[in-house]
Amino acid sequence: MTITTDSLAAIGDLSVAFAPPNAARMSDDELLAAQSALAQIGRRVSAAAATVAGEIAHRSRPDLGEQGLARRRGARTPEILVQQISGGSADDARSLVRVGRLIDTTDADTAPDPSRESAADEAPWLKPVAEAVAAGRLSIAQADAIRGGLGTVDEHSPAGLGETLARAALELLRDCGSHTVEKLASRARFLRAELDAAAAADGERRLRERRYLHLIPQRDGMTRITGLLDPESAALVGSAIDAATSPRRGGPRFVDPDEGNRAEELARDPRSIEQIALDSMVELIRIGGQADASKVLGARRPAVRILVTARDLAEGTGFGTIEGQADPVSLDTVRRTICSAGAVPIMFDRNGQGVDLGRTVRLHTARQRLIIAARDGGCIFPGCDRPPSWCEVHHPETWHRGGGTSIENGVLLCRHHHLLIHNDGWEVIHRDGEYQVVPPASIDPARKPLPAPSKSPTLRRLLHQTGVAG
Numbered sequence: 001m002t003i004t005t006d007s008l009a010a011i012g013d014l015s016v017a018f019a020p021p022n023a024a025r026m027s028d029d030e031l032l033a034a035q036s037a038l039a040q041i042g043r044r045v046s047a048a049a050a051t052v053a054g055e056i057a058h059r060s061r062p063d064l065g066e067q068g069l070a071r072r073r074g075a076r077t078p079e080i081l082v083q084q085i086s087g088g089s090a091d092d093a094r095s096l097v098r099v100g101r102l103i104d105t106t107d108a109d110t111a112p113d114p115s116r117e118s119a120a121d122e123a124p125w126l127k128p129v130a131e132a133v134a135a136g137r138l139s140i141a142q143a144d145a146i147r148g149g150l151g152t153v154d155e156h157s158p159a160g161l162g163e164t165l166a167r168a169a170l171e172l173l174r175d176c177g178s179h180t181v182e183k184l185a186s187r188a189r190f191l192r193a194e195l196d197a198a199a200a201a202d203g204e205r206r207l208r209e210r211r212y213l214h215l216i217p218q219r220d221g222m223t224r225i226t227g228l229l230d231p232e233s234a235a236l237v238g239s240a241i242d243a244a245t246s247p248r249r250g251g252p253r254f255v256d257p258d259e260g261n262r263a264e265e266l267a268r269d270p271r272s273i274e275q276i277a278l279d280s281m282v283e284l285i286r287i288g289g290q291a292d293a294s295k296v297l298g299a300r301r302p303a304v305r306i307l308v309t310a311r312d313l314a315e316g317t318g319f320g321t322i323e324g325q326a327d328p329v330s331l332d333t334v335r336r337t338i339c340s341a342g343a344v345p346i347m348f349d350r351n352g353q354g355v356d357l358g359r360t361v362r363l364h365t366a367r368q369r370l371i372i373a374a375r376d377g378g379c380i381f382p383g384c385d386r387p388p389s390w391c392e393v394h395h396p397e398t399w400h401r402g403g404g405t406s407i408e409n410g411v412l413l414c415r416h417h418h419l420l421i422h423n424d425g426w427e428v429i430h431r432d433g434e435y436q437v438v439p440p441a442s443i444d445p446a447r448k449p450l451p452a453p454s455k456s457p458t459l460r461r462l463l464h465q466t467g468v469a470g
């Protein structure tokens with residue numbers, strides 16, 4: 001059956017009476033059967049809507065300029081036009097257009113048309129995904145999750161990636177029924193990362209770029225928080241909030257009497273878990289604001305653990321994972337974590353049985369950190385004003401390149417600048433008794449080092465008094 005404009009008009013005719021089923025009268029089985037039948041109808045209708053949205057996008061393609069369909073109807077983009085017509089969210093409209101562009105609407109009689117180079121030609125591995133949508137077997141959200149997770153191929157991608165992505169797409173299609181859309185998306189990202197470690201770094205960066213936090217004052221005096229956390233930030237914030245609320249979440253029973261008492265206290269707490277979560281976040285921020293700037297936060301034990309195989313780390317290939325999270329993290333992130341928090345080797349036998357813990361890779365001692373903090377006075381990145389309490393200790397010479405834990409081989413960097421150093425090709429060097437920051441070639445082709453002098457007024461005064469500096 002092909003949907004025609006006439007049949008659509010008949011189905012959508014608002015002058016014909018339509019009432020939702022009387023769900024209250026249905027048996028359990030009928031109710032579930034109805035839900036499943038409606039989902040099936042919904043997938044077919046969405047497939048049709050996506051196809052139409054894809055065609056709207058085609059007729060609004062950029063090279064048509066003002067003559068494009070969307071522009072002629074006063075919408076800046078086809079997505080906005082689709083959203084205006086459908087009344088859905090901007091995200092839904094974007095998904096609809098993206099998936100619609102994958103669906104091949106040409107038939108055997110249509111003359112080949114070069115302007116119809118669709119998204120399907122750029123990503124041929126998504127062809128079976130588009131077919132599953134068109135056949136009503138896959139929802140738009142599922143298809144978009146697979147598309148986004150598997151990513152794109154460009155000239156930097158390893159050879160033959162297209163074929164392996166095709167196998168990955170088929171695998172995802174096979175077990176999409178047993179996954180939520182979120183699971184499907186992270187499974188797709190994971191498969192992609194396994195195929196192409198550069199994509200893991202890239203995917204991580206793309207996710208991180210989308211992070212934000214908004215405080216929106218409401219009319220009634222409350223303020224709504226909305227935002228997006230990248231996986232690593234989510235692991236940090238999540239573990240802090242979990243720690244404050246976990247005994248309530250039906251966790252293990254506590255043998256330790258202290259923990260048992262704490263669990264009981266929490267159970268008596270009249271606040272909801274959500275209220276406790278918010279209170280603890282506010283409390284953390286309050287404590288953070290009052291933190292003694294002379295204490296280095298980086299000395300604390302890390303709240304998140306990252307797992308990586310020794311081979312990936314040694315060979316610089318592959319990726320790591322944050323314990324308890326499905327998404328891969330790049331080796332840059334793994335190295336940054338090791339840089340500031342150290343690493344514990346865990347030995348496994350051939351059967352995958354964990355057998356032993358190695359010694360923690362040596363870190364600067366608390367005394368050394370105090371000295372480094374006094375010397376640097378805060379993040380040494382030029383122009384940054386974060387105090388020592390916000391900083392992590394970065395090792396300019398990494399331990400696996402033979403860098404030791406001397407005071408000389410440790411500088412303070414705030415988390416943002418530590419990220420920049422490890423993930424974006426910046427470098428800290430120690431030359432002629434001075435620390436310098438070297439930008440990556442993408443920012444300064446000459447890679448001219450920038451001075452990164454101490455931020456400590458006391459150190460400057462000391463050097464002045466002893467006549468070392470003018």
Ligand SMILES: [Zn+2]
Pocket residue numbers: 335336339340393394395418421422
């Ligand atoms: Zn570092």
Ligand SMILES: [Zn+2]
Pocket residue numbers: 379380381384385386413414415416417
């Ligand atoms: Zn900084």
